[in-house]
Amino acid sequence: MDNSFASLPPAFYTRLMPTPLPAPYLVAVSAPAAELVGLTPQQLADSLDVLIGNVAPDRALPLAAVYSGHQFGVWAGQLGDGRAMLFGDVATTQGPMELQWKGAGLTPYSRMGDGRAVLRSSIREFLCSEAMHALGVPTSRALSVAGSDQGVMRETVETSAVVVRMAQSFVRFGSFEHWFYRNKNDELKILADYVIERFYPELLGADNPYQALLAEVTRRTAHMIAHWQAVGFMHGVMNTDNMSILGLTLDYGPFGFMEAFDAQHICNHTDQQGRYSYANQPQVGHWNCYALGQALLPLIGEVEATEAALAVYQPEFAARMDELLHAKLGLSLLDQHLDADRALFDAMFALMQANSVDFTLFFRRLSGMRAADAGGDEPLRDLFLDRPAFDAWAEQYRARLRAENSDDATRRLAMNQTNPKYVLRNYLAQVAIEKAQNKDFTEVARLLTVLQRPYDEQPEHEHYAALPPDWASHLEVSCSS
Incomplete structure (x- = not known):
């Protein structure tokens, strides 16, 4: 050690x-x-x-x-x-x-x-x-x-x-802010040099290693948050002291996985203003990178260079999100379809929002649709109250699949390795916690085993993938969680 x-x-x-x-x-x-x-x-x-x-x-x-x-x-x-x-x-x-x-x-x-x-x-x-x-x-x-x-x-x-x-x-990020706001540039440099030498040695030869550090951290943060959005994860407390300089998800507190889709969903009961809602996570990530950029400005030396490093966030997030959404829908990322695909995605999320569709179940069941006809639609269609609206979107989706000659079996296999069947729903954690509070730790172990294979069917654990029970809607998590 x-x-x-x-x-x-x-x-x-x-x-x-x-x-x-x-x-x-x-x-x-x-x-x-x-x-x-x-x-x-x-x-x-x-x-x-x-x-x-x-x-x-x-x-x-x-x-x-x-x-x-x-x-x-x-x-x-x-x-x-x-x-x-x-x-x-x-x-x-x-x-x-x-x-x-x-x-x-x-x-x-x-x-x-x-x-x-x-x-x-x-x-x-x-x-x-x-x-x-x-x-x-x-x-x-x-x-x-x-x-x-x-x-x-x-x-x-x-x-x-x-x-x-x-x-x-x-x-x-807050480790750097600490020294910046105390006007301790020597300590700021010591920390930045430590991080670069130990974790980003490839940046040592850059013309401005501190600018390169900011750009790389910004890129990693954008990719991490794109992953959050793609699996429906909400962190709940995206304060700058909870943001990793390596682009890791850090400090799990009042987190949540999206169930009934609502882009404005707030998983943290403490967050009364909704700053850290699902829809706000990408822009808050950008804001946090700006806070880091402010802290690194004395080392980078120029506002323009700092802004140039931060400018990577939006295109990197958008590109990674495009990749992840195309994978989730089993589509190839083709330039000639890109604008139409984004319209398809927007219509999909609007439909999910209007029908409060379960996020994880929607994407998992989507793999069962067929490109040629509506066969295989029923398990997915059953998630929607407005069936005609779903049917209209599904036909657009099938047309897009046919445009690239999508093979149903191959696509389904790929989509099921991208869209998890099992996520840590709050009620599943609550059941395990209540048993553990009575010194029964078997459910913690069982749930861990299921979650370590989120893409596998695991028919023996099918109930872990079901819609949450009614009582789960009353669960709240806060900063004390």
Whole structure:
């Protein structure tokens, strides 16, 4: 174990040990994540005190990093790892991977918090991190979740838990904003040089490496958010302190997957103004990149160069979104059809909106349509109240399929590797959480197994792909989640 972030000057973090939790118990481990760092699930189970932060691994250098950020569009000042501690990085086949405890106790950056995470939110982060990875979305990973009966107060008293999460880096946009707004250009340069040398060495030879860094982070962010939109994922708290400098989905809190389609859907009950709605995510991502560009301006040196780096966002997002939507509909990305295809997509989303159609089921069932005739339409058609409107759109879609001589079997196979059958619906997470709160962790493990193969049919788990029950519409998640 190493800790490259600890090689930065002491101003970047506070060294400290986690606060122990009594009588820990293991909730779940991710075998694929464990394999990535060369461990087995049994080795993790045998290291429970390490997983919950009661014991630090050999050669670990636990620390809490300082950063700042904009929260809901407002400058919030100093923030930092209020309940997370980085304890080191390990070599993997994908390069060094940093490991963090989340929920390990008070740090100097906890502000009014208690430094703890609750079992409810920890299970949600654990499951969604691994689910998003299986969906092919850039994300941090989750190695394990462990619990303790020690109580913490949220809306009610809940029990504590710790997630061990992993990423190549947990440096955020807000890490750079912290130094910019303090006029600490030396520290700003130290951090930028560290990030470039460790994670973007190909940029070292650029005419302006800091401009190149901003352009690459902007490009990755645009691609990540296009992936979010394509799977119907809503982050819920796209503050600049939650934005990864590597373009990873980071800090799972009040997230949600789109069910009944509503472009203005707000998954975070705390977000009363709807800043982070599904429809707003792309433009908020752009706004956040501008906040990073502002922070890097002293290093880039020129406003024009900064704006040029940021200008990659819109075309990169649009191009990636085009690719993903064409794949979701089983269409080839052909220039001669591009304008008509975008009109087809717009009409599709308008139809889904008007009929409150389930996002995941719509795209999964779409693969069953045939190019020649309406055979195979019924499972999809059943999702719509306005059947004639669906029929009209379906005929346009079939005509487009015929225009490229689409083969039904080949297309269906490709679409089912692009459109997941299983996503982490809020009610599925809630069922697993309620059982886990009674010390029954079988549903967490079962749900994790299903979500690690989201594109497979898994007939034995068919009920995980069903429309949500009526009671699920009353579920709310907030920043405390």
